[in-house]
Each structure stands twice: as structure tokens, then as C-alpha cells.
Amino acid sequence: MKKSIALAAVFLSFSMMSAVAFAEGDAGEAVFKAKCASCHPNGGNVMKPKEAIKGMKDPKKIIKQVRKGGGGMPAFDAKAISDADAKLLADYIIKTFKK
Numbered sequence: 001m002k003k004s005i006a007l008a009a010v011f012l013s014f015s016m017m018s019a020v021a022f023a024e025g026d027a028g029e030a031v032f033k034a035k036c037a038s039c040h041p042n043g044g045n046v047m048k049p050k051e052a053i054k055g056m057k058d059p060k061k062i063i064k065q066v067r068k069g070g071g072g073m074p075a076f077d078a079k080a081i082s083d084a085d086a087k088l089l090a091d092y093i094i095k096t097f098k099k
């Protein structure tokens, strides 16, 4: 009886850990697909091909552009994309669209 409770606890903590990891990876991707992919499919740029986001390495630069927009890109404030989501979004872009 005790053993099965311990096993259940171990199982529960593992499944919670993976749920968190999944939710984080997923949030950056979900925001990208919802708000960025229309103009930046596969890390490109349909409006200005030279301004592709592929190969960017600095999350601060990405977040800055997201917040201020410009050059044809809309600005996204903290209501549109929270600070936490902006960070996950930048991480997603950096690790997904490498040159």
C-alpha cells in the first residue's frame, strides 16, 4: 500500500515536470504561429525578405522589435504579448530558425 502511494507520487511529479516543459516550449511556438507566422513564415519575411528573423541570436533585439514594431511591422504591447510570452517567443525563434 505504502509502495503504491510512493510510486504514484513519483509518477505525478514526473508528469507535472513534463507538463511544465511542454507548456513552455509550446507557448513560444503558439504565440509565433498566432501573431508572427503570417509575415515571418519559417523565419523569413514576406514583406521585406532582407529583414528575415532567421539567424537572430539576441532575444533582446527580437523583443525590442516586437514591442516597438515599425517598418511595416505592427507593435505588440504587453497586453498583446506578455513579458513572459515575449521571452518564450524570442527563445523559440532563436532555437527554431537558425541559419
Ligand code: HEC
Pocket: 032, 035, 036, 037, 038, 039, 040, 045, 047, 048, 050, 051, 052, 053, 056, 061, 062, 063, 065, 066, 070, 071, 072, 073, 074, 076, 089
Ligand atoms: C504584418 C506583418 C508582420 C507581422 C505580423 C510581424 N512582423 Fe516582424 N517584421 C515585419 C516587417 C515588415 C519587418 C521589417 C521592419 C523594418 O524593415 O524595419 C519585420 C521585422 C522584424 C524583426 C527584425 C528583423 C531584422 O532583421 O532586424 C523581428 C525580430 C521581427 N520582425 C519579429 C516579429 C515577431 C516576433 C512577430 C510576432 C510577434 C512579428 N515580427 C510579426 C512584418 C511583420
